[in-house]
Structure formats: structure tokens, C-alpha cells
Amino acid sequence: MKILFAASEAVPFCKTGGLADVAGSLPQALAKAGNEVEVIVPLYQCVMDKWKEQLTFVCHIEVPLGWRRIYCGLFSLEREGVTWYFVDNEYYFKRAALYGHYDDGERFGFFSRAIVALLPSLAFMPEVIHCNDWQTALVPVYLKDECVRWSAVRSIKTVFTIHNIEYQGRYGKETLEDLFGLAPGWFADGTIAMDGDVNMLKGALMVCDAITAVSPTYAQELRQPFFAHGLESVLQRNAGKLYGVLNGLDMARYDPTTDKGITANFGGAPVKSGKGAVQEDTITAGKAKNKEHLQQEMGLDVNPGVPVIGIISRLVSHKGLDLVCSVFDQIMDLNCQFVVLGSGDWNYERFFEEKLGFYKGRMALYRGYNESLAMDIYAGADLLLMPSRSEPCGLAQMMAMRYATVPIVRETGGLKDTVHPYEAWCGAGNGFTFADYNSNDMLYVIRQAVDLYYNNPTAFQGLRTSGMAEDFSWKRSAEAYNDIYRTICS
Numbered sequence: 001m002k003i004l005f006a007a008s009e010a011v012p013f014c015k016t017g018g019l020a021d022v023a024g025s026l027p028q029a030l031a032k033a034g035n036e037v038e039v040i041v042p043l044y045q046c047v048m049d050k051w052k053e054q055l056t057f058v059c060h061i062e063v064p065l066g067w068r069r070i071y072c073g074l075f076s077l078e079r080e081g082v083t084w085y086f087v088d089n090e091y092y093f094k095r096a097a098l099y100g101h102y103d104d105g106e107r108f109g110f111f112s113r114a115i116v117a118l119l120p121s122l123a124f125m126p127e128v129i130h131c132n133d134w135q136t137a138l139v140p141v142y143l144k145d146e147c148v149r150w151s152a153v154r155s156i157k158t159v160f161t162i163h164n165i166e167y168q169g170r171y172g173k174e175t176l177e178d179l180f181g182l183a184p185g186w187f188a189d190g191t192i193a194m195d196g197d198v199n200m201l202k203g204a205l206m207v208c209d210a211i212t213a214v215s216p217t218y219a220q221e222l223r224q225p226f227f228a229h230g231l232e233s234v235l236q237r238n239a240g241k242l243y244g245v246l247n248g249l250d251m252a253r254y255d256p257t258t259d260k261g262i263t264a265n266f267g268g269a270p271v272k273s274g275k276g277a278v279q280e281d282t283i284t285a286g287k288a289k290n291k292e293h294l295q296q297e298m299g300l301d302v303n304p305g306v307p308v309i310g311i312i313s314r315l316v317s318h319k320g321l322d323l324v325c326s327v328f329d330q331i332m333d334l335n336c337q338f339v340v341l342g343s344g345d346w347n348y349e350r351f352f353e354e355k356l357g358f359y360k361g362r363m364a365l366y367r368g369y370n371e372s373l374a375m376d377i378y379a380g381a382d383l384l385l386m387p388s389r390s391e392p393c394g395l396a397q398m399m400a401m402r403y404a405t406v407p408i409v410r411e412t413g414g415l416k417d418t419v420h421p422y423e424a425w426c427g428a429g430n431g432f433t434f435a436d437y438n439s440n441d442m443l444y445v446i447r448q449a450v451d452l453y454y455n456n457p458t459a460f461q462g463l464r465t466s467g468m469a470e471d472f473s474w475k476r477s478a479e480a481y482n483d484i485y486r487t488i489c490s
Contacts, residue, residue, distance in 0.1 A: 001485055003030060004126035005039045006115055008108065008135035009098060013047045013084075016098055018247070018395050019132060019163050022214070025250045026481070029474035031081040033482055038122060042093045042111055043075060043086035051077065055086065059121045063114045066181040072114045074121055083123055087114050105171045105200075109180045112138035116146060116153070125152060128485050130159045134169035137204035138180065141192065144207050145182065157488045159481075160208040162201075164392055165222060165229050166318070169200030194230065205234050209488040211242045212481075214393035215414035219244030227390055243484055246417055247393040248474035249402060256286070256403050256468075261372060262379040264289035267404065267468055283404055283464060287380070294380030297373070298364035300337050307453045308337045309446070310381035310405070312374050312396050315344030315352075320387030320410060323439040325351050330443055334450045338363045339377055341370065378403040383449055387434075387442050391415050397431070401467030406460070407431040408449055410442070418472070422452070427459055430466040 009015055011024030023039065031037045041047075048055075058074040073088030087093075092107045101107065116139060119125060131139045140158040147154045171179070176187050176198050187193045192203035205211055213219035219242055221227040222235045235242060256267045266286020288304055295302045309331070313319045324331075325348070332338065338359070340352050352365045366373055378384070384400035386409045393414030397407040401418075409415040411433050422429035432449045434441040452460050 001482075001489070002036045002124045002127045003027075003038070003485065004115075004122070004129045005030075005037060005132075006112075006129060006136040006139055007039070007041055007132040008111070010039060010041050013041065013051060014044050014098060018393065021250070021395060022161075022163070022247055023132065025248065025474050026477060027082045028080050029248070029478035030481065032475075033478045035482070036124060037081075038083040038085060038124070038126070040085040040087060040115055040118075043073070043088040044098060045094045045096065046098075047086060048094075058085070060088075061117060061121070063110060063117045064181060065110055065113050066178050070110060072110075072117070074118055085118075085122065087111055087118070089114075105169060105175060106179045108135040108169070109138055109175075109200075112136055113142055113181070115139050116142040119153065126156060127489055128157050128159060130161065130481075131204060131208070132161045133163050134167055134201045134204075137169055137200040139204070140208040141182065141186065141203045145186075157210075157485075158204075158208040159210045159212060159484060159488070160204045161212045161214065162218075162222065162392070163214055165201070165227070165231060168202070168229070168231070170194070170197045171200075172197060202231060202234055205231070205238055209241065210484050211235070211238060212484065213242065213244050214247045215417045216244030216246065217416045218392045218413040221390070221413060243480075245477055245480045245484075246414060247395065248477045249395065249398050249472040251402075251471075251473045254399060254402050256379065259375070259379075261375050262290055262403075263293040263376070266290075283468075284461070287382075287404055287464075290376065290380035291382070292380075294339070294376050295337070297376060298339055298366070299361070300339070300364055301361040303337075306335060306337055307382040307450055308339060308380065309383045309385055309408075310339045310377040310400075311342065311385050312377055313342045313386070315340075315342045315348035317345065318389045319344075319391075320389055320437070320442075321345075321348045323387045323437070323442050324385070326439045327443045328355060331446055332359055332362065334447060335454075336362075336450055339381065340364070341366045341373055341377060343368050375403075378405055381405050382453060383408055383446075385446070386410070386415060388412055388415060389437055394418070398470075398472045401430060401470055402472070404464040404468050406449065406463045406467065408442075408445055409433055410437065411435045418470070422448070422459075422463060424459070427462050428466075430463060430470060 005027045007023035009020040011020045027037045054077045055075040060073045062069040063072045075086045191206045225232045264286045266282040384407045391413040400407045409419045419431040420429045421433040432445040434445045
């Protein structure tokens with residue numbers, strides 16, 4: 001099939017979160033499955049700075065947007081069997097940060113409109129346009145708007161993936177015509193209207209041919225008010241076209257046996273027996289070396305016998321930081337070390353900064369995001385804590401298991417779909433889980449994990465090897481998306 005994948009960020013070109021990992025890996029998996037795949041993203045300054053010499057100019061057009069006609073350039077490059085396109089407009093995209101600007105609605109309205117306007121300039125006319133999050137939410141709307149005038153696009157089907165429904169692209173009613181160039185009827189019939197505002201995400205959900213969420217559990221949760229951020233009725237109404245497809249990992253890129261970014265490589269090829277256990281000969285020694293490096297790097301006491309618990313996260317409420325803060329001293333009473341990597345709300349940053357003085361040598365904090373340090377935590381920590389109130393998919397728990405770090409998670413979204421609780425009676429599972437959003441329940445399973453680390457190292461090693469044996473490759477996800485594409489195109 002001919003597939004155009006539209007996203008606002010993608011590795012290795014530009015990244016702020018998990019969407020970039022998806023957009024950087026899924027298209028390659030779709031191409032390997034036999035599809036013709038093109039990806040289109042904005043030409044940010046960071047892309048131009050690093051990739052300028054590899055870009056090829058394709059064309060330029062004028063994009064109609066409201067009362068304006070705006071310059072739009074198109075550049076391309078070929079990479080791993082996929083054609084990448086970059087939408088150029090320096091006024092909108094030549095900025096230091098990808099998001100967080102006063103005119104983000106206008107910027108990504110332009111991006112969505114440009115994608116549709118540029119279709120004749122691409123190598124092929126796609127059968128499916130796969131859109132991601134609110135930044136591309138107007139693409140299905142613009143396609144429907146153009147169908148009455150442009151017969152060539154009438155057969156194009158659209159898939160829209162919700163990565164995080166918290167961000168919806170909500171703007172005042174006046175933006176409908178002025179910024180986005182859409183007729184009043186789109187608002188009057190409720191397609192793009194919500195509580196008196198334009199809601200770009202709602203527009204996509206209403207008119208696209210298939211909606212996907214990034215895990216099966218998240219797809220079910222989105223029908224509930226607690227998770228849907230006001231859009232539960234829309235998703236209930238469109239439940240017949242809602243699918244849950246679990247995100248994956250680039251298993252070749254994130255491979256502890258070959259990763260040059262970690263201190264010591266470890267692991268091995270899966271042994272062909274039953275479910276498939278991972279060779280254990282280098283795991284213990286490799287984890288020990290990475291742990292020592294992490295402790296030295298973060299100013300922790302170098303102690304190979306104490307469990308290191310890591311958090312790699314945005315420090316915001318829906319990541320479950322309230323639970324951590326409320327019982328933090330009890331966690332530290334368990335004779336463990338604690339490492340936090342992330343930034344976000346001031347109150348959480350201040351909390352962890354204040355705790356540094358109480359637990360010198362046992363706790364470390366890095367404010368911000370550092371990919372190299374994140375990999376050191378995945379490779380060197382013993383446990384990774386993810387107590388999220390909501391988590392559409394989550395990649396950190398997959399990364400942790402890939403690097404033999406045992407996850408402790410709340411059962412929500414993709415965390416529930418990927419982490420299976422330890423069962424002492426038979427040794428099954430690949431981590432520790434708790435169901436209720438409750439600090440005592442979280443503390444209970446942390447105690448379980450630390451106790452297992454100290455008192456049953458064989459069982460703890462079994463959890464490590466079980467996690468490493470999990471198949472989180474994009475091949476499985478690509479097959480699921482192919483089924484969806486075939487369904488909507490049949």
C-alpha cells in the first residue's frame with residue numbers, strides 16, 4: 001500500500017517525546033512489510049542545522065490559509081527505505097523550540113493544510129494518510145473539505161493516532177475562518193466545535209476513517225471521562241473505528257549486547273526453548289559495571305549490593321509523582337538508592353532538590369533531559385518506577401526491560417499491557433504492578449521488589465531475563481496497522 005505518515009517530530013531529526021520515537025521507527029517497519037512509505041514533518045531549525053547537506057529541494061508552492069497565501073517549500077531525503085519530506089516555512093519553523101509558541105495553532109494549521117496542498121508534489125498519491133496527535137489533526141478535515149473540489153483525493157483514507165489526548169489543539173471560535181480557512185459549517189454542525197471553541201483533535205476523530213490509540217488498554221480507557229479529557233462522548237460515538245495498537249521499540253538501536261553508549265555490554269541471543277530465556281552469562285557482570293558507572297556519575301555511594309531505583313520522567317502530576325512524594329521517606333527506609341532524571345512542575349523539582357540534603361550519597365537528581373544519562377539509568381539501575389495516573393503507552397518500561405532493569409508500574413494504559421506482575425509461586429512475570437492509584441499500594445510493591453532483590457537474587461535475575469526476552473519490536477505493530485489500512489481501504 002502507499003502510505004503517507006504525518007507527524008510533528010521524528011527521530012533522528014527532531015524529538016521532544018515518544019511521538020518522535022514512533023514516527024522514526026514505525027514507517028521503517030511498514031516499509032519492511034512491503035508498503036511504499038513516505039513521512040512528512042516540519043523543517044525545523046534543528047533539522048536544517050544537522051541535515052542541510054543531505055536535503056534535496058523538491059518544489060515550492062503557495063498554501064491558502066484563511067485570507068493568506070503562504071510560502072511553502074518542500075525538501076526530501078531517502079533513509080532506510082523511506083522517503084522523508086520536510087515542510088519549509090522559516091517564519092513558522094525556524095525557531096529554537098518545536099512547541100510552546102504563542103502561535104502554535106496557526107503553525108500546525110499551516111502544516112496540516114500544506115500536507116494536503118503538497119500531495120501532487122510527492123512521489124505518489126497515498127492510499128492512506130496516517131496522522132498523529134493534534135498537530136496533524138486538521139489533515140483529515142482539509143481532505144474532506146477538498147473532496148468536493150478535487151476528485152483525486154476522494155479515495156484517500158485517513159488514520160489518526162492519539163498519543164496523548166490531554167493535548168487537543170483548542171482555540172477560540174474566531175480562528176476557524178481567520179487562521180484555518182474553514183467554512184462556518186464545520187463549527188455549526190459540531191464537527192470541530194467543543195464548548196464554544198475550535199477543537200482540532202475532535203475534528204480529526206469525527207471525520208477520519210480509523211482512530212488508533214497507542215495501546216489496547218488505553219483505547220478502552222479513552223471511553224471513560226477520567227482519561228478522555230472531555231472527549232469521552234466523541235470516542236464512545238466512534239468506538240466502532242477505534243483500535244488499540246501497542247507501540248514498539250527499535251530493537252536494533254536499543255540492544256544492550258551492542259549499544260556503544262553504555263559502559264559495558266551484556267546479554268545474548270534468546271535461547272530457543274519455550275518462551276525463550278535470555279542467556280545469563282554476561283547479564284550479572286554487565287549490570288554490575290553499568291551500576292558502578294551510574295553511581296559514580298551521579299555522586300552516589302559506590303555499593304554493588306544496594307538496589308538502585310530510577311525515575312526517568314517528566315515531573316508532572318499524571319506521572320504519579322504525588323504518590324512518590326507522599327511516601328518518599330518510607331521508600332528510602334528500604335535501604336535503597338534513588339535516581340531521578342526529569343523536569344517539569346516546580347513543586348516536584350523543589351521536593352526532590354530538598355530531599356538531596358537528607359539522603360546524601362543515596363539520592364541523585366538531574367533536572368532536564370539527558371539521553372546519555374537516561375541510557376546509563378536504564379543499563380545501571382535495578383528497578384524503574386513508573387506510578388503513572390495515566391500512561392497511553394510508555395516506552396520507558398520497555399527500555400528498562402530491554403536493559404534488564406525491572407519495572408514497577410501502575411496498571412494503566414500501555415504499562416498494563418507490557419508489564420506482567422511477579423508471581424512468587426511459579427516465578428512468572430517480568431516486573432511489579434499495582435492497580436489502584438494509591439501510595440500505600442505503590443509502597444507495598446516497592447517493598448516486594450526490594451525484598452526480592454535482597455533475599456531471592458535468583459528470582460530477581462529471572463525477572464531480568466524475562467524482561468529481556470520480551471518482543472517489543474515494531475514488526476508486530478506494523479502488522480496490526482497493515483490490517484487496519486486494509487480494512488478501511490477495502
